[in-house]
Amino acid sequence: xxxxxxxxxxxxxxxxxxVSLHVRDGEFFVLLGPSGAGKSLLLELVAGFHTVDxxxxxxxxxxxxxxxxxxxxxxxxxxxxxxxxxRTARENIAYGLRLRRQRPxxxxxxxxxxxxxxxxxxxxxxxxxxxSGGEKQRVSIARALAVEPQLLLMDEPLGALDPLRQAGLRRxxxxxxxxxxxxxxxxxxxxxxxxxxxQRVGVMQAGRLLQVGQPAEVFERPADAFVAEFTxxxxxxxxxxxxxxxxxxxxxxxxxxxxxxxVVGPARAAVRPxxxxxxxxxxxxxxxxxxxxxxxxxxxxxxxxxxxAEFEGHPMTSLITAHSLEHLGIRPGSRVxxxxxxxxxHLMNAGEPADD
Amino acid sequence: xxRTLMTPAFAALGAVIxxxxxxxxxxxxxxxxxxxxxxxxxxxxxxSALWVSISAAVVATAIAVAxxxxxxxxxxxxxxxxxxxVQGLVDMPVVVPHTVAGIALLGVLSPRGVIGGPxxxxxxxxxxxxxxxxxxxxxxxxxxxxxxxxxxxxxxSPRLENVSRSLGAGAWxxxxxxxxxxxxxxxxxxxxxxxxxxxxxxxxxxxxxxxPQVACTLIYxxxxxxxxxxxxxxxxxxxxxxxxxxxxxxxxxxxxxxxPGVATNA
Numbered sequence: 002x003x004x005x006x007x008x009x010x011x012x013x014x015x016x017x018x019x020v021s022l023h024v025r026d027g028e029f030f031v032l033l034g035p036s037g038a039g040k041s042l043l044l045e046l047v048a049g050f051h052t053v054d055x056x057x058x059x060x061x062x063x064x065x066x067x068x069x070x071x072x073x074x075x076x077x078x079x080x081x082x083x084x085x086x087x088r089t090a091r092e093n094i095a096y097g098l099r100l101r102r103q104r105p106x107x108x109x110x111x112x113x114x115x116x117x118x119x120x121x122x123x124x125x126x127x128x129x130x131x132x133s134g135g136e137k138q139r140v141s142i143a144r145a146l147a148v149e150p151q152l153l154l155m156d157e158p159l160g161a162l163d164p165l166r167q168a169g170l171r172r173x174x175x176x177x178x179x180x181x182x183x184x185x186x187x188x189x190x191x192x193x194x195x196x197x198x199x200q201r202v203g204v205m206q207a208g209r210l211l212q213v214g215q216p217a218e219v220f221e222r223p224a225d226a227f228v229a230e231f232t233x234x235x236x237x238x239x240x241x242x243x244x245x246x247x248x249x250x251x252x253x254x255x256x257x258x259x260x261x262x263x264v265v266g267p268a269r270a271a272v273r274p275x276x277x278x279x280x281x282x283x284x285x286x287x288x289x290x291x292x293x294x295x296x297x298x299x300x301x302x303x304x305x306x307x308x309x310a311e312f313e314g315h316p317m318t319s320l321i322t323a324h325s326l327e328h329l330g331i332r333p334g335s336r337v338x339x340x341x342x343x344x345x346x347h348l349m350n351a352g353e354p355a356d357d
Numbered sequence: 358x359x360r361t362l363m364t365p366a367f368a369a370l371g372a373v374i375x376x377x378x379x380x381x382x383x384x385x386x387x388x389x390x391x392x393x394x395x396x397x398x399x400x401x402x403x404x405s406a407l408w409v410s411i412s413a414a415v416v417a418t419a420i421a422v423a424x425x426x427x428x429x430x431x432x433x434x435x436x437x438x439x440x441x442x443v444q445g446l447v448d449m450p451v452v453v454p455h456t457v458a459g460i461a462l463l464g465v466l467s468p469r470g471v472i473g474g475p476x477x478x479x480x481x482x483x484x485x486x487x488x489x490x491x492x493x494x495x496x497x498x499x500x501x502x503x504x505x506x507x508x509x510x511x512x513x514s515p516r517l518e519n520v521s522r523s524l525g526a527g528a529w530x531x532x533x534x535x536x537x538x539x540x541x542x543x544x545x546x547x548x549x550x551x552x553x554x555x556x557x558x559x560x561x562x563x564x565x566x567x568x569p570q571v572a573c574t575l576i577y578x579x580x581x582x583x584x585x586x587x588x589x590x591x592x593x594x595x596x597x598x599x600x601x602x603x604x605x606x607x608x609x610x611x612x613x614x615x616x617p618g619v620a621t622n623a
Contacts, residue, residue, distance in 0.1 A: 045519070048519065048523050049522070049523075050523075069528075070519065071522050071524075071525050071526060071527050073523070076524075077519065077520055077523040079516055079520070081516075083514065083519075083520050085520075085521075085535060085539075087538050096521070096524050097524035097525050097526075100524065100526050100530065144524065145523070147524075150523075
């Protein structure tokens with residue numbers, strides 16, 4: 002559906018470098034990255050709001066690299082809705098249809114259908130300033146869908162909403178995608194959002210697309226330390242990997258870890274906090290890694306606690322529920338055991354630096 | 358919170374300047390009676406001068422809008438080499454003394470000037486003619502429209518234009534359906550300022566086009582010939598007409614759009 006071929010664009014102080022990407026027909030694709038990674042600019046480039054310096058943009062097999070936005074047939078939803086303030090919600094949704102000189106009864110029908118789908122029938126005659134953030138965003142989505150775009154581009158559409166509304170609209174987006182089969186390119190800096198919405202995820206940093214894959218793949222097998230860190234993997238170590246029988250042994254100073262992945266030489270090892278089991282006694286499990294150490298800190302994080310312990314001078318963090326924390330009586334200074342499976346330890350070649 | 362003296366002190370200082378501006382006008386208007394004003398209005402010379410002032414200012418404003426709004430848009434949206442120079446040129450008339458502007462205009466618009474010559478061949482005369490009055494007014498009041506349009510457009514997010522484009526509107530359609538309506542309030546109030554500035558123009562008009570007399574020229578004429586009492590009825594008429602115009606247009610502008618870029622419910 003959407004194909005970017007080596008797209009490069011330089012701005013003063015920032016550039017998108019050699020971005021190639023293929024979004025499949027009907028796919029919900031999420032671009033994930035920190036602020037300033039160039040996600041939004043890439044989206045605007047796909048929409049035709051900026052020209053490219055080199056490379057090609059293809060939409061539905063058609064080369065649109067040099068077409069203006071109005072000839073591309075893409076819908077765009079901004080984080081702050083960008084509703085036309087001098088028009089009601091209904092007029093906003095009808096904007097593109099009126100441009101196409103559709104008959105008034107057909108316009109009304111389309112607006113009604115979209116309003117029903119997005120559950121905004123009751124607010125159609127209000128002005129944008131009378132709408133809540135969530136309502137604005139629904140109107141904005143309806144407006145984009147009204148002209149039946151072949152691709153829907155969404156730039157952090159949930160970013161301006163409170164957590165409750167975010168969750169609601171997230172579910173709505175999923176439902177909408179299932180119902181319409183639309184191809185969506187969605188930008189976010191929220192890894193949970195990417196995990197929940199994305200059929201595939203692309204991680205961007207500093208104007209480059211670092212890794213593309215299914216969420217499980219990207220989150221469990223990050224291509225490099227930046228992706229690992231950005232997707233919430235806090236336990237990353239530098240060291241040396243060496244095959245040993247059917248496993249790979251990774252050493253960083255006195256820390257010795259076992260992995261199933263085959264990597265040789267200088268490497269980075271990463272283990273996600275949620276894959277680590279904490280105990281206060283040594284346990285017999287199938288986990289090939291069991292480390293003994295002392296708790297350095299306990300921090301509340303949303304609904305769970307992050308327990309950080311030191312192992313041979315290396316901090317490692319695991320997540321634990323409030324209930325388990327209390328049950329195990331863990332506090333700073335406690336002796337603990339961290340256990341995780343060999344295939345939970347992800348090894349990356351250290352050859353490529355994580356940043357520029 | 359502790360009460361401070363700042364607000365009352367500032368209010369008192371502000372009151373002084375407001376009184377300084379208001380008292381002379383009120384005192385002048387109060388010296389005239391409806392009868393004296395009616396008598397002045399019955400003189401063909403006065404009616405003609407008021408009409409020339411108002412109509413020439415309207416024409417100058419219309420030209421300033423037609424040429425200045427596109428320039429304001431470019432200044433708001435594009436970055437280009439020499440932009441600061443262009444902005445300097447836009448603001449230049451504000452700092453040029455009006456009689457100086459009149460002399461400069463006379464140089465190019467006279468029958469021997471670079472514009473006046475060819476224009477004369479086409480039957481367009483500036484010196485001592487209505488087009489000359491318009492030209493003098495336009496020169497000195499155009500910046501109000503250009504700058505108002507620029508800040509009006511700057512208050513419209515380019516992203517709104519992007520959305521409009523993505524929905525199928527071309528650049529022109531987007532301008533007329535989104536950018537222009539959203540800055541119409543700012544442009545309208547700029548146009549009102551431009552018109553008011555044009556009506557009050559004297560220094561340049563008197564050099565370029567002494568005739569047909571505008572109200573300001575007539576008032577000056579009467580003052581030098583007949584003194585304060587002789588010029589006052591015309592002055593009061595002009596002030597009242599301008600104030601009425603101003604209030605009406607402000608009301609119209611205020612009803613349509615609030616501050617630039619902010620939506621209001623009409």
